[in-house]
Amino acid sequence: MDFFMSLLSKTAASPYQEIESEGDKSSDVVWHLASVSHAQRETANGHAPAVLWFTGLSGSGKSTVANAVDKMLHDLGCKTYVLDGDNVRHGLNGDLGFSDADRVENIRRIGEVSKLFVDAGLLVSTAFISPFVEDRESVRAQLSDSQHSNSQFIEVYIDTPIEVCEQRDPKGLYKKARAGEIKNFTGIDSAYELPINPEVHVKTAEQSIEACAQQVVDYLKCNGYLDV
């Protein structure tokens, strides 16, 4: 057994309490572990926590809608954050490459970090293509051991026809994929598996971004996330 095993249990959480219970009168510290409960965080924030898991093709508008939702929620007084390629891929997942295993690990870590943000009481939006049902359902399962009445995993399908995404093609990625310069590009030579029963389904080719974002915020309003 390695000392790191100590991290697997609540070793350091209540040493003083245990000393006291063992009757060690030489200790001058008496301590009942203070920690902030989920309920206290919710009450302070005025809303329930959840991850808004945006999924869709490259160029579909995931980050754009996610940031718009984030701004709307912030303006409503919510505590929020956005996880996307900009802040995750260079840092936490900077050691990951592009193999199948690394793609799975990429989504697993994002799911775990989302769970920490939810545990901290935030409404966290994630904006990653996340093309495979199995990976998304794994994250849903990661977040399912909650004591909350509401689900803490809200799948937001950014449904944009690939023709529109390809027309937008802001970085020329579709062009490169069509030319064979990029392999395993979602929608071209790698599958995008449609969400089976997403909590929110928005169509950026048919609605303004504000309307799309409002639809997500309305979902939260109508399902009691914003009235704690």
Next chain:
Amino acid sequence: MDFFMSLLSKTAASPYQEIESEGDKSSDVVWHLASVSHAQRETANGHAPAVLWFTGLSGSGKSTVANAVDKMLHDLGCKTYVLDGDNVRHGLNGDLGFSDADRVENIRRIGEVSKLFVDAGLLVSTAFISPFVEDRESVRAQLSDSQHSNSQFIEVYIDTPIEVCEQRDPKGLYKKARAGEIKNFTGIDSAYELPINPEVHVKTAEQSIEACAQQVVDYLKCNGYLDV
């Protein structure tokens, strides 16, 4: 080039803006990317963000003091969270073993996640032994590219004599280490490298936990973190 390369750049952040700038009048969406700034998060929270990096021996009281600080800051209206073995080791770092490389990766990921929480505007406390100066300084460097006037890395040395830690030994880990059942146990057969110039230095064997926690909160107060 793989499609995942798209995550390395701001690909999805402003597709509509780019479409507009290219003069694509067929698009019915016009969008200036809305995102919440650091300043807006600070103003809403009423405090600056930072990571309080607790370091010290097993049984020194890191988690206990960290949770006490977290509670005090929460009661002051701050947005806070604690990262420790309980919520990190099973989840995000559940794939890591106990090799030297994995120990470094453990601390690296905790540093990166701390950085995300700081980016989200929180005062996040981390409670890990983190025995090596190099690893702690790496995290300090990870957090040094800030635009904030205050440092976002605050090292809190939980300075407790090993004799006291060993006497507390709530899980019997020191006993096992002394018996040779645990190898590479910090303080027994693996080094704990003292913090060189920690921002806060508390002694749990000489002060109550409340006094220790208050000392950390006072550091934040006196250095302008709580008056934004």
